[in-house]
Amino acid sequence: MRALTVQPARPGPPQVVDVPEPLPGEHDLLVDGLAVGVCGTDREIAAGEYGWAPPGHGRLVLGHESLGRVRAAPADSGFAAGDLVAGVVRRPDPVPCGACAQGQFDMCRNGRYTERGIKELDGYASERWRVEASYAVRLNPRLAEVGVLMEPTSVVAKAWDQVEQVGRRSWFDPQRVLVTGAGPIGLLAALLGVQRGLDVHVLDIVTSGPKPDLVRALGATYHHEGVAEATRGAEPDVIIDATGVSAVVFDAICATASYGIVCLTGVSSAGRGASGRSNSSRRRVSVNVASCGRRPSNTARIRLSPDQLWKSVTVAGPNAAR
Ligand SMILES: [Zn+2]
Ligand SMILES: [Zn+2]
Numbered sequence: 001m002r003a004l005t006v007q008p009a010r011p012g013p014p015q016v017v018d019v020p021e022p023l024p025g026e027h028d029l030l031v032d033g034l035a036v037g038v039c040g041t042d043r044e045i046a047a048g049e050y051g052w053a054p055p056g057h058g059r060l061v062l063g064h065e066s067l068g069r070v071r072a073a074p075a076d077s078g079f080a081a082g083d084l085v086a087g088v089v090r091r092p093d094p095v096p097c098g099a100c101a102q103g104q105f106d107m108c109r110n111g112r113y114t115e116r117g118i119k120e121l122d123g124y125a126s127e128r129w130r131v132e133a134s135y136a137v138r139l140n141p142r143l144a145e146v147g148v149l150m151e152p153t154s155v156v157a158k159a160w161d162q163v164e165q166v167g168r169r170s171w172f173d174p175q176r177v178l179v180t181g182a183g184p185i186g187l188l189a190a191l192l193g194v195q196r197g198l199d200v201h202v203l204d205i206v207t208s209g210p211k212p213d214l215v216r217a218l219g220a221t222y223h224h225e226g227v228a229e230a231t232r233g234a235e236p237d238v239i240i241d242a243t244g245v246s247a248v249v250f251d252a253i254c255a256t257a258s259y260g261i262v263c264l265t266g267v268s269s270a271g272r273g274a275s276g277r278s279n280s281s282r283r284r285v286s287v288n289v290a291s292c293g294r295r296p297s298n299t300a301r302i303r304l305s306p307d308q309l310w311k312s313v314t315v316a317g318p319n320a321a322r
Helices: 040-046 147-167 184-195 211-218 246-255 306-310
Strands: 002-006 015-018 028-037 065-072 084-087 114-116 128-132 136-138 176-180 199-203 221-223 238-241 261-264 285-288
Touching (some): 028 147, 084 128, 084 147, 147 261, 184 199, 184 211, 211 221, 238 246
Parallel strands (some): 176 199, 199 221, 238 261
Antiparallel strands (some): 002 015, 028 065, 028 128, 084 136
């Protein structure tokens, strides 16, 4: 069967190569791949800046944002043929650290975790794949066209969950949120903010293309002139950064309301100097989320609307509308 692969640490376009059929273990599902999402992490892997092949292998199968349909499932797995599923990306480290021992492997402390399609485990970008039943998430059948967004949405759901947990350390009644970056993660963060009844503002740099209209269609306000302009009307109680750009993150930290919360959904190589720097004496909290586990709080509250989400999917492939 075919799979989309790279040679980690060697920059170059991913290649479709023949790989062996998956051999499901006793507790595994065998899944027909329907879709994979491609995000900035995949771009970094293709550029040779990130990613590790499984031990003893030269190539890594890409694909951490998955959607598939179960072809075969163990009788006691809770899954059945035909189920729509997404695979969890991360697996706990083998030690395990305290967090992994508690099932919080998205918060792994020793860095020895593995990740499908990213770190030492082949991903889901193949015609068929196997996944442990305990690391599969069943999706509503209505999400057949947009369920590939479950993984990035779960990261954003975790972001909101963390913001709310941190906020509850004292009185917390957020009204206004600024999302920086209107890519898929930013749009999903805005969507979940609107679902919470918040006054959502989204900042990006473009003035044309689909982003401004997508933001407005979500019920949020679009800005393009920088953090200062976007926060002129009122200081946001929550800022969710989906740019990873250090200059934006610094501006965001300075622009929040007192006791506001800045949540980083990922830090790019350009933003790795961000931690620890703040030029303000007011108390603020920054939270970093880049991976999602499968705790109920991260997935159960996600309300995916196919109509809203479909607009934020770019489809590529032989049969795709361009
Ligand atoms: Zn991703
Ligand atoms: Zn760990």
